[in-house]
Amino acid sequence: MTADPVIREISDEDIGQVVAIWHASGVAKPWNDPEKDIAFARRNPHSTILVALSGEQVAATVMVGEDGHRGWVYYVATAPQDQGKGLGRAVMEAAERWLAKRGVWKLNLLVRDDNERVKQFYEHLGYSDTRTTCFQKIIQPI
Template identity: 35%
Template sequence: MDIRAFKSANRSAVIELWQACGLTRPWNDPDKDISRKLNVQPELFFIGEVDGKVIASAMAGYDGHRGSVFYLAVSPDYQHRGYGKLMMHRIEDALEAMGCPKLNIVVRSSNEKVLEFYDHLGYAADDVVILGKRLIPDA
């Protein structure tokens, strides 16, 4: 798999990937999420390709205190081949190069499959509660 920065030409393929992976929600417009990311640290928006086809993606960020990752996705047809692990290593390397001391990941508590994936990569649950407030509605 070749990992590189997202390009605008990848937009529809990435949205299709997110939909195939069940990552989209009615309250988050994926097209708007991509546009927002392209305005803030676009160099931390990665895609993975196999034979020119987008099969993976991840958006990362760093606020000077903690890193984060969202929309880590691997096409269902390509899962369990180590591609998600490669994407996470790329993100970790990029964030570490920026001086990021810790990476936080938000995973829905009901998503046991993804929690197990991150456990295998050495991530553990922190004793925190994630709070959210919608500032700009997408719908």
């Protein structure tokens, strides 16, 4: 990448591009509704979605949030035609800054166990496998 990309918070006009990137890059799964996840992330100041632009087009994304103790990132994705240009690293650095400005000192993320390519990406950025198990339970919102 020759110049730092413009990275900003998502706008309403970006949503279609963001959803398309999530599908094209494989981070959107059938059991998640991307538009619902976007709305949920934007509903309060404790989370957001950051986008990196290539010209006027969204080229990479990261959903970032915090609970007051630790931060989490989701939907780290780069448009297939823009992969290999450093945009994944750039949005992760932007997510880290977003959290640091809020006083959050720990960042967690989830990677599917069989996704070796993505594990290597995060290891290259200085993340380590904590050798913990993530449990989940689906509950119905009230």
